[in-house]
Amino acid sequence: MLASGIWGVSKESIGRVLAAGAGGAVIKSISREPREGHPNPAVIQHGDYLINAIGYANQGMEDARMEFSELKKLKRPVIASAIGKTPEDFALVVGHLTEGNDFSAVELPLSCPHTPGYGTLAGQTTPDNTYRITAAVRDVTKLPLFIKLSPNSEGIGEAAKAAQEAGADGITMGNSLGPGMRINIETRRPVMGFGLGGVSGPAIFPVLLRCVSDVYKAVDIPVIGCGGVSSGKDAIEMMMAGAHAVQLGSAIYYHGLEVFGDALQEMRQWMGQNGYSSVKRLIGAVHG
Amino acid sequence: MDDPALRAPHHDRRMSIPIMFQIDRAVPEAKDVVTLHFRGLLPYRPGQFYMVWLPGINQKPYSLSHHDAEGFGITIKRFGAFSRALSKAKKGDWVGFSGPYGNHFTITKGALFVGGGVGMASLSTAIDLTADARIIIGAVTAAGLVFRKRYASATLVTDDGSAGEKGFVTLPLQRLLDGTKKPPLVLACGPEPMLARVLDICRQAHVPCELSLERYMSCGFGICGKCVLGDRMVCYDGPVFRGEDLYKNEDFGVSKREKTGKKVSLTKSKH
Numbered sequence: 001m002l003a004s005g006i007w008g009v010s011k012e013s014i015g016r017v018l019a020a021g022a023g024g025a026v027i028k029s030i031s032r033e034p035r036e037g038h039p040n041p042a043v044i045q046h047g048d049y050l051i052n053a054i055g056y057a058n059q060g061m062e063d064a065r066m067e068f069s070e071l072k073k074l075k076r077p078v079i080a081s082a083i084g085k086t087p088e089d090f091a092l093v094v095g096h097l098t099e100g101n102d103f104s105a106v107e108l109p110l111s112c113p114h115t116p117g118y119g120t121l122a123g124q125t126t127p128d129n130t131y132r133i134t135a136a137v138r139d140v141t142k143l144p145l146f147i148k149l150s151p152n153s154e155g156i157g158e159a160a161k162a163a164q165e166a167g168a169d170g171i172t173m174g175n176s177l178g179p180g181m182r183i184n185i186e187t188r189r190p191v192m193g194f195g196l197g198g199v200s201g202p203a204i205f206p207v208l209l210r211c212v213s214d215v216y217k218a219v220d221i222p223v224i225g226c227g228g229v230s231s232g233k234d235a236i237e238m239m240m241a242g243a244h245a246v247q248l249g250s251a252i253y254y255h256g257l258e259v260f261g262d263a264l265q266e267m268r269q270w271m272g273q274n275g276y277s278s279v280k281r282l283i284g285a286v287h288g
Numbered sequence: 289m290d291d292p293a294l295r296a297p298h299h300d301r302r303m304s305i306p307i308m309f310q311i312d313r314a315v316p317e318a319k320d321v322v323t324l325h326f327r328g329l330l331p332y333r334p335g336q337f338y339m340v341w342l343p344g345i346n347q348k349p350y351s352l353s354h355h356d357a358e359g360f361g362i363t364i365k366r367f368g369a370f371s372r373a374l375s376k377a378k379k380g381d382w383v384g385f386s387g388p389y390g391n392h393f394t395i396t397k398g399a400l401f402v403g404g405g406v407g408m409a410s411l412s413t414a415i416d417l418t419a420d421a422r423i424i425i426g427a428v429t430a431a432g433l434v435f436r437k438r439y440a441s442a443t444l445v446t447d448d449g450s451a452g453e454k455g456f457v458t459l460p461l462q463r464l465l466d467g468t469k470k471p472p473l474v475l476a477c478g479p480e481p482m483l484a485r486v487l488d489i490c491r492q493a494h495v496p497c498e499l500s501l502e503r504y505m506s507c508g509f510g511i512c513g514k515c516v517l518g519d520r521m522v523c524y525d526g527p528v529f530r531g532e533d534l535y536k537n538e539d540f541g542v543s544k545r546e547k548t549g550k551k552v553s554l555t556k557s558k559h
Contacts, residue, residue, distance in 0.1 A: 006513065007510075007511075007513040008513060009513040009514060009516050009549045010516045010545075012518055012519040013513055013516050013519070013521070015519065016519050028513065028549065034548040034549075034550060036547040036548055037506070037547065037548075039345075039347075040339070040341070040346050040347035040348065041306070041339070041341060041386070042512065043304075043506060043507035043511050043512055044304055044306075044386070045304035045509070050304075050511070052507075052512075054506060054512060057506070057514070057547060057548055057549065058548060058549055059548045059551075060548065060550075063549075063550050063551075067551075182305060184308065186308040187343040187344075189343045189344055191305060191306060191341075193346065193347070249511075250511070252511060253304075253509060253510065253511055256510070
């Protein structure tokens with residue numbers, strides 16, 4: 001499925017990603033008020049990684065609620081993504097976005113590495129805060145609730161357990177790595193408009209793969225693997241580490257929207273050749 | 289729209305971290321319009337764009353208005369804070385280029401070019417490669433005409449009649465399409481209401497057109513999603529669109545998105 005933050009600004013964009021073969025999609029994260037985000041350059045790419053510091057630019061929950069109406073027409077699951085500065089904020093946005101709309105699930109990114117007041121910069125991924133935020137949102141929605149964690153922290157398993165205890169239905173593992181930075185040597189300035197940003201792309205795949213493996217061992221709820229997946233074989237590897245589902249984002253830079261259809265095709269082919277009739281046998285296969 | 293000939297390859301020769309060049313010279317072109325020239329080589333096909341970075345300020349998309357063996361240039365109209373800062377940059381200042389992004393115009397002998405205001409900047413490199421090009425340059429006043437000396441044979445149109453014909457570019461366009469020497473293709477860039485009229489006229493005359501569009505962008509390479517235009521993305525599918533593909537687009541000529549992603553009417557735009 002499509003990871004949050006890429007393409008998911010409008011219902012039409014989501015529809016197109018689904019038509020390209022994605023089994024589902026997560027919308028761009030929505031806050032209470034509209035946000036313009038950080039100045040450009042907000043996304044750069046070099047070699048096998050991207051760095052982004054979009055800064056949660058979004059239209060705010062009032063407009064987003066209209067934008068994502070009548071999602072049933074898209075015929076595949078669309079997942080809401082909500083951010084907040086406090087547990088109450090998260091609950092307010094989730095309640096507002098999902099009321100009267102056809103979202104299939106809710107994802108809470110507690111793990112953005114480049115936006116002051118949110119994510120890792122506000123300590124939202126500590127086990128305590130993960131519990132508080134998850135519990136607050138659990139109170140306002142019956143939809144499946146996924147908590148998106150950061151690959152940065154040492155105790156990922158603890159944060160995942162806290163989310164599970166607070167009633168989460170799954171863990172999305174995870175957000176971009178870092179933050180990282182690049183310096184323009186001619187002008188001695190940071191390249192990113194915000195100075196730094198989250199690192200994504202194929203270069204972070206090994207780190208996120210290990211994180212998925214850690215979370216799989218720590219909790220009983222399903223894990224959604226995300227981070228540097230660019231092919232069907234990457235997705236299979238992510239599933240063997242413990243992912244029930246896999247998200248793609250930066251791969252679109254390297255391969256275009258076709259990456260969704262191509263990855264599915266590659267998975268089917270590999271599974272057929274290697275005697276797998278269902279993905280169920282792939283999930284957590286490395287753990288025996 | 290999914291014609292491979294019009295699609296930008298995802299992996300072209302693009303560089304998505306700025307490559308730095310120092311301004312070689314700045315040349316005033318028209319009222320509030322200046323060209324910055326740089327020495328050096330950048331890969332480019334007419335119609336594509338670069339994300340242009342002014343260190344410490346911001347980064348925005350620009351097509352190259354000059355591109356030859358010695359160097360390249362961008363032509364800037366002062367609209368907002370960024371273009372103002374960029375247009376004030378001096379010889380020796382560093383400017384970063386990421387790209388090239390997007391697809392390109394189809395170079396066609398005898399094509400007709402219609403440029404409104406600084407829209408001429410994205411057409412000019414295509415004009416330079418086109419044999420027997422015909423050109424219409426429009427602006428609000430004579431002072432706003434871009435590249436009138438560079439293309440001395442162009443038909444000039446101004447809203448107030450201070451140079452060339454009084455009215456809009458659509459007048460000479462209509463005459464040329466009604467005439468006996470119909471162009472095989474119309475290429476246009478300028479304010480979107482103008483492009484919407486150009487599309488109408490070309491459709492009525494059964495002449496294909498390619499229109500270069502502009503939307504707010506964060507990345508320029510199909511990740512951030514901000515330049516969404518109906519079910520298309522300007523950086524990913526464009527910026528050059530075939531008229532037949534825009535005709536049914538719900539946003540074309542109607543609405544655009546602000547930095548937040550909020551959809552607003554095009555007429556509220558200061559462009």
